[in-house]
Amino acid sequence: MCIGRFLENAWNIATSDPRKVIHGVKAGIALTLVSVFYYMKPLYDGVGGNSTWAVMTVVMVFEYSVGAIVSKSFNRMIATFLGGSAGVGVHWIANQCGEELEPVILQASVTILAAAAAFSRFIPSVKSRFDYGVMIFILTFSFVSVSGYRVDKLLELAKDRASTIVIGTSICIFTSMFIYPVWAGRELHNLTYKNLERLADSLDGCVTEYFKENEENNGRKHEGYKFVLNSKATEEFMASMARWEPAHGSFKFRHPWKQYLKVGASMRSCAYCVETLGGFINSEVQAPELLKKHMREACMMLSTSSSNVLRELAMTTKTMTRSTKTQFFVQDMQFAVQSFQDVFKHLSKQALLLTEHEAVKENTAQKTKTVPIMAIFPITTMATLLIEITERVKSIVV
């Protein structure tokens, strides 16, 4: 049962995103290429028994996106070099101090550097860029300074290690870049415009759901904002990986990836509002039907104009062009805000008259009439805010 569900789950993932299967195949190919070094005698003699390290490099470094692989490869190479050098250096110093002090110095240096390295991984700037590097640094340092006590051929070992790492990382980078490459930058780009679309959909969905006339269920279409809420970590990871990638497609080497993070943050602040709005749909306090009918048109117009702006932004982001229509949609939205305010002003007078005349029967009308306003106002405010921000962002990105 449990295994069946697991396989079904795996199958769903595989069919919904075949690139994940391709990634698996690519990992298999990379590992096969590396293990070829074991089977081909001449190569084996060249690299030596250390070619297990090439296998290890591939297993550790092979990530999903090109950026992540380049980043890890770079980290691994630099950290191995630095760790090895530090190890040899400490070993040399310890050697000079005589046989008695030697183990003490080696031991102390391992302890101090390991402590410093473990602590440095808490520093955000280190964590986000060099987390893997710090680990490899301390690993290599411990190996070299400790094993140096026994093995005399330190430099030869270092040469072997370096060549295996170069072979391993080259295979990884080659495989990832030339077989169906997955670029972190493109992923981030796609995520951003898809999230803009999701936000537009859930905004529309929420308002439609709220004002629906009969009890039909429209399939919870408006839950897309939840995805937006939870994509912060993914965005940040991909933006930091994208910096490592060479130019690909329409993305240049120094593409302003940080702008995507700004758009992402604006989207999230908008999604918070949609989430608040979503709360009202299932709220027990509902506006009277009569009032809903009155407000329906103005609200729908408002949300449609907001989601039009979002969709247009998604479009311009997707195609990386600057559209004159964006400005038009923004104006359209501002017009919708204005006309919504007029409708509301008119309506609130009407509602009060209603209350005064039918005070007993419709006693709650006055109180609950604020619900639709409350439900809509955050959107107008936040959508305006969002557009202000994203407008500026777009003008930089494109």
Add this chain to the structure above:
Amino acid sequence: MCIGRFLENAWNIATSDPRKVIHGVKAGIALTLVSVFYYMKPLYDGVGGNSTWAVMTVVMVFEYSVGAIVSKSFNRMIATFLGGSAGVGVHWIANQCGEELEPVILQASVTILAAAAAFSRFIPSVKSRFDYGVMIFILTFSFVSVSGYRVDKLLELAKDRASTIVIGTSICIFTSMFIYPVWAGRELHNLTYKNLERLADSLDGCVTEYFKENEENNGRKHEGYKFVLNSKATEEFMASMARWEPAHGSFKFRHPWKQYLKVGASMRSCAYCVETLGGFINSEVQAPELLKKHMREACMMLSTSSSNVLRELAMTTKTMTRSTKTQFFVQDMQFAVQSFQDVFKHLSKQALLLTEHEAVKENTAQKTKTVPIMAIFPITTMATLLIEITERVKSIVV
């Protein structure tokens, strides 16, 4: 300059949370203990040249919390065992098929298993629990099946490898549990009640900020909710690590960690509302001063009663007791909601009269009077919601 800032940054982290420094020291100690195996001749002979693997185990496995270390150790042990067995198995099968087919079978098995392993890391249930294990599995499998082609003493190698891993992980677990242990469970517990307090503070802060009479700046005390918004990943990670931990302090082995995730989700849904509310503080559309004064008391009462409930919940979570006061505070809050509605009902009539009399001068009063209501209503709704949920959660947790 850059290094100076980096060091200052590191110093701030060290002084604000000394446990991170202690973690560094612990990592140093663990690595020192392991490298002792190199220096002590008899032990060296026992474990053999493979004791680099013990060093590697310590570097890879030593994480911040006990739960993470136990989880990684477990993953490493099981995965090494499974990977090794599979490697030996495939090697035996390949051997039976004759010398021609042997490399083909070995190569194919590496490719297929590596592809399957790389793909399986996309499956959420594998990712969250066995990510490290899958990596070690494929690493060990490649080593064994590939190196088996050259080295005949596979079983001896396996025995060595197993003993180094046991030594490495034991040292890690020992060091982490007996020197200033950091329990993921306790961290999660602390994070939860601190987040409840943060939420209460920012709710109070927001409303105070909104109704402040003069322009004093109260130091952006109300930004704590941002921390709540961003702690989803941390909570999930710690909850999944906490399951690996033995009983500690007042936490039993099968402490209901998932309940903390539920409380966390409720807190976040509340924080979304606070974030929306926070938007209104800096909004350009402000209610007229007169109206603000009228609403001030009722709003303050409302937010204070909500934050009292939150603080009480924080208290009961912290001490893991059930308090009779919680119910009292909830009733208090419901009373505040009621009286707020009364004030509002009274006020909206007054405001309309105002509009009618001074139509030109105070033209915007009617429209903008909805701002404070809008700003407050989400809290009442959501706080009530939150309390409903957290109430139930508390009764299970305690």
